Amino acid sequence: AQSVTQPDIHITVSEGASLELRCNYSYGATPYLFWYVQSPGQGLQLLLKYFSGDTLVQGIKGFEAEFKRSQSSFNLRKPSVHWSDAAEYFCAVAPFTGGGNKLTFGTGTQLKVEL
């Protein structure tokens, strides 16, 4: 069975600092990979996705993520964090073949931004 690990439950960064949120997955093949963001009281919004090709993908709000097959990782990065980035971030995977579009989510990383 596939699984997703987000090892950092909480992260605090200063506004303007760089950010990296970690995500590791366990799956028999390369799955489809997603990052979602959830603001308080809201649903989840897609930040970016990886299917194939270039291993560095760009998303909305200045975020990017790098797929590393050898490390089974899909870490999310942002060069300069803004106070409005404070939210919870979820990494998710979907199977490449079969299983339709069922997502498996990590447990999330709560980001706090200090002014």
Added chain:
Amino acid sequence: NAGVTQTPKFQVLKTGQSMTLQCAQDMNHNSMYWYRQDPGMGLRLIYYSASEGTTDKGEVPNGYNVSRLNKREFSLRLESAAPSQTSVYFCASSYDRGNQPQHFGDGTRLSIL
């Protein structure tokens, strides 16, 4: 552009009561999903529907039933609510291939006393 609409947004129930959570999407998606979100556990799939007329169990289906009423609507029913079902419930929809992202509603916050 409404996207995925969930009703109600908040609800308090007593143990043993029943309730149906409603979800509708206007994006012509084939697939729809119900998740629950609990602190420290991320989102867990309760049920999903790959297409109109079909439903399948997810990771945590016990205590729930679903109905795919038509292509737009997918409801989640708690027949006899239990305190363990206190959670935030999210509905989502997508096209039916694995590389298609899911679109989420804003959630229903359900408390069972």
